[in-house]
Amino acid sequence: MSAPPRAWETVLQSIELDLLSGRLRPGDRLPPERALAVELGVGRSSVREAIRVLEVLGLLRTSAGSGPGAGAIIVALPGGGMSALMRLQVAARGFPVADVVKTRLVLEASVVTELAEASARADSTMVASASLRPNLRAPVQLLGAMDSPALTEAEFLALDAEFHLALAEASGNQVVTATMAGLRSAIEGYARAGATSLASWADTSTRLRAEHRAIVAAIEAGDAPAARSLVHDHIAGYYAETHQAHHRPARTADASGYPVAR
Amino acid sequence: MSAPPRAWETVLQSIELDLLSGRLRPGDRLPPERALAVELGVGRSSVREAIRVLEVLGLLRTSAGSGPGAGAIIVALPGGGMSALMRLQVAARGFPVADVVKTRLVLEASVVTELAEASARADSTMVASASLRPNLRAPVQLLGAMDSPALTEAEFLALDAEFHLALAEASGNQVVTATMAGLRSAIEGYARAGATSLASWADTSTRLRAEHRAIVAAIEAGDAPAARSLVHDHIAGYYAETHQAHHRPARTADASGYPVAR
DNA sequence: GGTGGGATGTGGTCTGACCACATGCTAGCG
DNA sequence: CGCTAGCATGTGGTCAGACCACATCCCACC
Structure with a gap:
């Protein structure tokens, strides 16, 4: 019927549900990408695409390395x-x-x-x-x-x-x-x-x-x-x-200013 | 000094510059992912991460297949x-x-x-x-x-x-x-x-x-x-x-509603 | 007891492969 | 000659595996 969800959308939705249900809160760390991938039955690259989106949206911050402070951490900074x-x-x-x-x-x-x-x-x-x-x-x-x-x-x-x-x-x-x-x-x-x-x-x-x-x-x-x-x-x-007069015309190639013939 | 840009950020920036300069306009099609990858000297997965971000941001729409109408197309629908x-x-x-x-x-x-x-x-x-x-x-x-x-x-x-x-x-x-x-x-x-x-x-x-x-x-x-x-x-x-009285406490485990002892 | 270096776990990236799908072309049939 | 079925092609979607850089942690060694 409707379009089958793409793999990365499944990941995004899963994370969103965890946020809504309170399983994930600001300050928490996401599971490692590899773990998420097997858990959701998708490839790691799909997980990465979803995480990238969340990062750009200001939902989380990622950093490499080990221990606390590393990994993908929920921040919720909308700016x-x-x-x-x-x-x-x-x-x-x-x-x-x-x-x-x-x-x-x-x-x-x-x-x-x-x-x-x-x-x-x-x-x-x-x-x-x-x-x-x-x-x-x-x-x-x-x-x-x-x-x-x-x-x-x-x-x-x-x-x-x-x-x-x-x-x-x-x-x-x-x-x-x-x-x-x-x-x-x-x-x-x-x-x-x-x-x-x-x-x-x-x-x-x-x-x-x-x-x-x-x-x-x-x-x-x-x-x-x-x-x-x-x-x-x-x-x-x-x-x-x-910005009083110059509304920057710049439409297409036909920006000559001349009336079109037709 | 500052953090080296990640590969997908280079891609994002390159596309943004093309938008600003007018090389890309709404309705245009992005080059194929594989072509972009070699052109920018990054892997295809990095290109895909950038494209995914742009898609979620409403900047473009992707569809598989061949011919016009397929590929990644600039749409600029902010909603x-x-x-x-x-x-x-x-x-x-x-x-x-x-x-x-x-x-x-x-x-x-x-x-x-x-x-x-x-x-x-x-x-x-x-x-x-x-x-x-x-x-x-x-x-x-x-x-x-x-x-x-x-x-x-x-x-x-x-x-x-x-x-x-x-x-x-x-x-x-x-x-x-x-x-x-x-x-x-x-x-x-x-x-x-x-x-x-x-x-x-x-x-x-x-x-x-x-x-x-x-x-x-x-x-x-x-x-x-x-x-x-x-x-x-x-x-x-x-x-x-x-929403007058109940500000949905639902903070943590301590949502009993009872005043805390202290 | 202190310290240095390896073990470990994480994200970041690349490569290569395969699939699904839409299009366009072409060979074959009527 | 015209139409149609099916293959060739190009595209995004996905996965698997490998390697790197980096931060931390732990343990053996001094």
Whole structure:
């Protein structure tokens, strides 16, 4: 009837079931490839293909050698896998840059809203306000790093992307954090490509620095609407500035721009 | 210095570069595995591992046989890959269900806002309003399918998840659509798990049907704030109803429910 | 008791072989 | 001359076996 499952899919499914049932948990080690192969009745190469997939997806980490710490270990770090997926999809024209930017706007607006609201809650609480207050140490530190005048454009933009990712991390939502991590390389890509069309990089980077500080200030003040609008303008502003007219036609050989005869 | 790249990583990188440079585009066929292997100076199994990864990520589709249509073909369909990633991460406890729900709230609120605004724009435009108006045929059709009284809970919830995904598709944002597609199986999972704790499935499903219709109506009326709040209440309401008290302890052996002595 | 080197177990890779399947060509038949 | 059955070919899917590099562990030797 339906397509017979390929051998590596059997392996993948078996591991997934073990995860769902709790037989495998983060920190556990997978059985050796050779053992899995005989246990599931498949060849070792099929086991390896499944493990490779899980590794790229961020589910596990492999290392050679012997003893504890070696072998395939469940880690469940979604960032890497999401990042690879987004990067490759953008490379294969699966994800238009405009959609990446729109998604950024939505996610980051939500992130700063949550952070600002958490700050406000912490302010209105007497006790333990330090523990309720979101931890902005990482983003603030990146703010400082971005002040260095010796930075190249690429270095600055890398720190910029990291700053936005650090905000997402601070919000504590792991799905959003992983998605932002995935978007990150795509973001860096379009930011760098667009930077060449700027009138003055010095002016723009100064503006970006100020906008970052304003966003953090709004979060710490617990002003969610302000944080939301600041982050929206920050992202949309840069994108509009760098990608206004040139939508890169680059379709096929027939990119002459002339109307087709027919 | 840094770790030497593993053979399959070289293959992956080579294909990624071909995608970025435009040497490979959607619809193209990859060279045969054996040819790639000799070209890159690696074994065929390493090529296969890289191809497997790309396949799971939704970058390409493989099929045996000969002639056009066979082989590995670039497709760039992000849904499948995202779905596998999210499903496995949830299975491995990488993504808490609460974060999945929060992310749903953010993304779906944005989706219906955009749809409603597009509707409003279409209303205020004289010409070609039909083409500007978002295409809600697919979600509306699912609404009809969900009316069937013969549906089991699982079937209803599957249609429900599909309805929400169809809304995302209608919004046209491919990144959001792919993310929702990824969230979909996780959503179905928690929805089904929670359904067992409902007082009356008949009542709840009737309410869900009505809420769906109200959301579509608000979109078609171009009322973005209403659509936003309706979809928020719809999702948050069901989640609260089904996951209020029991955070599924199921941690380890000590799931007795008794307070620990200490 | 300390230490160095081999034994062991693991992933990483390659080679070669065979199978299943889809296509395309060709020889043979009507 | 045209059609069709069946073989040739090219592709992915899988397996088995071998070897390497590496990390650890253990034991004999000093």
